[in-house]
Amino acid sequence: MLSATQRVSPIPSPAPRLRSRKPIGQILVEMGELAPGDLVRAAAMRQREDARIGDILLAHGMVSERALYTALARQFNAEIARFDQSPPDVRLIDRIGADECLRRGILPWRQAGGTVLVASCRPEQFEELRPRLTGIFGPVRLAVTSETALHEALLKSRQRRLASQAETRVAAHESCREMDIRKLTRLMSSLAVLGLLIALISPLTAAILLTSWAVITLVISTALKLAAAFAQARNSKTRQSTFASKRNKTALPIVSIMVPLFKEREIATRLIKRVSRLNYPRELLDICLVVEEDDTVTQEAIAGTDLPRWMRQIIVPRGGVKTKPRALNFALDFCRGSIVGIYDAEDAPEPEQIHKIAAHFAQADPKVACVQGILDFYNARTNWLSRCFTVEYATWFRVILPGYEKMGLTVPLGGTTLFFRRDAIEELGGWDAHNVTEDADLGIRLARHGYRTELLHTVTEEEANCRLWPWVKQRSRWLKGYAMTYAMHMQKPGKLWRDLGPWRFFGVQALFLGALSQFVLAPFLWSFWMFPLGLPHPMRGVLPHDLLVVLGAVFLFSEVITIATSMVATSTSKHKWLWPWVPTLHFYYPLATLAALKGLWEVVSKPYYWDKTAHGIDDHGFHEETEAEPPLVLSDPIAPEAAENAPFVLKKPLISPGNAPANEKRAPLVLYPTRDEAPMPLREAAEAARPFVFDGLQPESGGSAPVPGRRLTFGLDLSRGPQTPALRRAMDAATVALDPERLRPAPQPDIRPTPEQTEELGVLTTPAPPPAVNAPGAPDWAHVAAFAERPDFVPGVSPIDKGRDSA
Structure with missing residues (x-):
């Protein structure tokens, strides 16, 4: 080879x-x-x-x-x-x-x-x-x-x-497969034995040491959280929309999206419907359903679904390990796109998401190798656990991670709504097949190789884990992966320092070691609740009173920062109803201590075990019954000689939503003049073209959604404001370019049959030739305005047409 x-x-x-x-x-x-x-x-x-x-x-x-x-x-x-x-x-x-x-x-x-x-x-x-x-x-x-x-x-x-x-695929020195697990086990066992001996000899000394370390990590994590919140707040005031900024004119790329599935009997068919709502051009969309060879449950579920041409199943053969990153590595070479993304089995992305991703990569620096979207939940109202889970995710993806990005820290990736430049992910060797939190590990490896990750305001909704023990198992896998990722990258601390630099090296320590310490040592911090409750603290007789007051104040201040940050993250119109539940996070985060202890035990006992999270338990059939929005169609066309002064309008279809074709979602990109409706300016009609539709978007804190009321069309602000001479000339030129005579097929010498009114398609045709561009059986000339010429070899091109086109 x-x-x-x-x-x-x-x-x-x-x-x-x-x-x-x-x-x-x-x-x-x-x-x-x-x-x-x-x-x-x-x-x-x-x-x-x-x-x-x-x-x-x-x-x-x-x-x-x-x-x-x-x-x-x-x-x-x-x-x-x-x-x-x-x-x-x-x-x-x-x-x-x-x-x-x-x-x-x-x-x-x-x-x-x-x-x-x-x-x-x-x-x-x-x-x-x-x-x-x-x-x-x-x-x-x-x-x-x-x-x-x-x-x-x-x-x-x-x-x-x-x-x-x-x-x-990942180089041995960057993979957990070459890590000496026995050495890590000996180190963890030694620390546990040492702590136990100190606790037996002098319990108070052990408590003071552990409490001191817990307070130090608490101060660092609280300071970073506060700094991230301020950085995100400053950025949210100045951030412009992706579609409002200047963009290079580049062709839309092919985007491949891998969806790892494992024993998803309940979710497979729903996922196919949800992904089908993406309004990216189908010829540029490559959805890969990645299924394990022995997973007959998911294979049977997919076999019972009629997959479209742009969606396919990839079977992953059996191997030494069975993890999500291994499946992604196998499927990567089968992907067609120059941009590669990841969705989870229960994901429901917003329809415009791929357009936003492609536009962001087109503008971004080549060193931006990864774009991370926002994760949210569609079953947040299920119970208390799902509500707190939603608050936690809102804080992480809308405040903390964007703040980390703006502060120049390493961004630990989420497991879904990730999009990569194909050449960058192949250079890094893909994902570490032996790491159970391959996303966080990949975030560090991207930074070590000089690449950057950016956060983008595009939302994917998924199913919140709303059952207690499955929540603990999922969180224990994440924390186990954090421990393994930290241990692997810290095998050579000097090289990690040189690769990341002092500031990002500090960020890795605070994020990984700090998070693990916080969850494991949380009981020592909970003891400070004794002060406001008036209960005697065990260290009251040993430590000075003033020091105990300071420690208690630090703990209470960190709790206030946690609540305040969560309130800011849930200040959007969609999440404000969660405010009464934010204070209950004091009872939610202690569950992670149980998960951390379970995860650390599994680092020693079964480090490569992937504790699968079941999906489709509380799915509620998200959007399953939502009818596809009927396409906008053109009303009765007028004679060409009247086109110059006619207004540009849209007319609703005659069909009812229930009878609309399920797969018909595209609206024409070129709007033709009509004569029987109230006038609509060109700037309004141009915005009606899809898939760039933002009327339904709600502005959210820290996001890049357009300001309500502002019209955005391919980077041009066509709002109702005073028009400059340059803009008027550009719009006049656009009107000429949209001349329907240049887009209509040449008249044929034969006599065409008189078309009849067709209510099924919502188009009122007239007997005058040539036929309307939206008439049944007519070519889709409205797909793009730039293509005004027909190839010479297409039948029906007359010398008159050639002369007019050449002119």
Whole structure:
């Protein structure tokens, strides 16, 4: 297998001169596999998206996979790889590695004479790889295969090797797998025995030492919490919306989202419905449902659901460990996107989330490798535990973490609503398969490699753990992972200091060691409640009275800061109802002490055990019965000669929401003039286009949601204010660009049948040709305004059309 420096990659030499090839769309049209109108629509989409025309055609069901790759074989004059008839030669695969085959979309198939046939699902990239492939195999020849067939062939031949690599992707010195657990066990046992001896010899001395350490860590954590709250408060006044700031004009990227599932009988089908509400273009969305090989429960649940083209299941083979990070490592190479995200099984992300993520990465510095969203709960009202859990998460994700980011500290990641630059996560080797809090560990490794994590105001709702013992088990896994992560990175404190710098090194100590100390030693701090209750304190006769008063004041002050911070975090309109429950956190946080003791015991007894949290227990069928919002449609179009002075308006559909197609959520991006409604300015009509819809968003503390009443359209403020001459000229130019005559198909010489009124689609058509762009069967010309020309090879293009387009 090749080393990292020998991987297949394009060499920095001039690209070879390629002979002119017939466009793939033309081939499909000539084959009769693609309608000309669908081709024009797909070509229009490609103008604004970083996607291949074939992926767009497949995502929208315009062609079949068989037809597409048959056409690709014709385009590149290559044969189609038939792995069922001739399995791939594993010796050829091992010469470059199965993981590299997945990344590059290639598969060394077989040797024919002195030539090696290399199957590729991305034949347009084959010429770039040819020099390297020739250096490895000698003469090579292209064969075309589908991505599905390539993945299946690799899994059949090298499944176990890929599974083994998923466990060891992270470098040994950065992974818990190489940590000496016996040494850690001896250290923890020695400390426990020493504490027990001191307690037996001099209980008061042991109590003073432990209380002193607990107070020191309490002061540090309280100071950091207060500083983070002030940093976030300052930032919330100046932060601008992602969509209100200036952005570079970049094509929308492909985004892959991995959803690890394990024994999710109740949640699998609900998850599919929730993720389907994301309004990101389907051809750019790649949802990977990651399921363990022996998890027949989840596999059966998914098998009973009709998965869309942009959603697929990835089966993770059995291995040495069975953890979420190992499953993510295995699925990473199967992802298609340049941005890779993670959702949990019970997640319900907001529909605009992926648009926000893509826009943020487009603006951010290349060193911003990770974007963390906000987590919230949709079952907060279930019981007292779920209410306190919601308050805790609101404080952590809306105040503490954003404050840490602004203070320049290392951000410990959450386990979901995480999005990464693909090249950065691959450089780090993915996730540590042997760490049960892989998210917190990855946050430190990103910082050690010079990358940054930023918080973004986009909310994902999930299910709060509202049962006592499952809550304790979940929290014990988190704290066990904190302990293992801290022990692993502190194996060489000097190197950690050099990698992070003094300030972030201090932050790691305060966050990990401080949190563990606080939870384990919390009973010593609880003793200070004796002062306000008028009870005798055990150390009253040993320590000076003034010192005891100071210690008690520090403890009470920390409690006030905790309550105040939680009140600020829940000051949004959605969370204000939780205020009466915030003081009860005094009874909530002590539960974490039990979880910490359980977690520390498991560090010694079973360090790699993943204590699974069950989902779907109190799901309440979130949004399951919510009907899809009917698409906005255009009313009766007017004659072209009246278009200049007609207002731009929208008209509600004639259909009822109950009869609306479930999968129809897209509204036209181009609005045509009408004549029978009250005028609506262009700035109002432009904002109605989706998926950039913010009217329903509520501004929340510390977030980046737009100010209510302000209209945001692709970074332009088109609110009702005085317009500058430059803005008026730009809007006049936009009106010309949206001329419906440039977007309407050319008139045909044949006589068209008179269309009838169609209430099912909510469109009132007129008998005058050409047909309305929203009429049944008409091409979707309203998809994008920039694409005003039709390819020459599409039937029906007349010389008049060509002359008008060229003009």
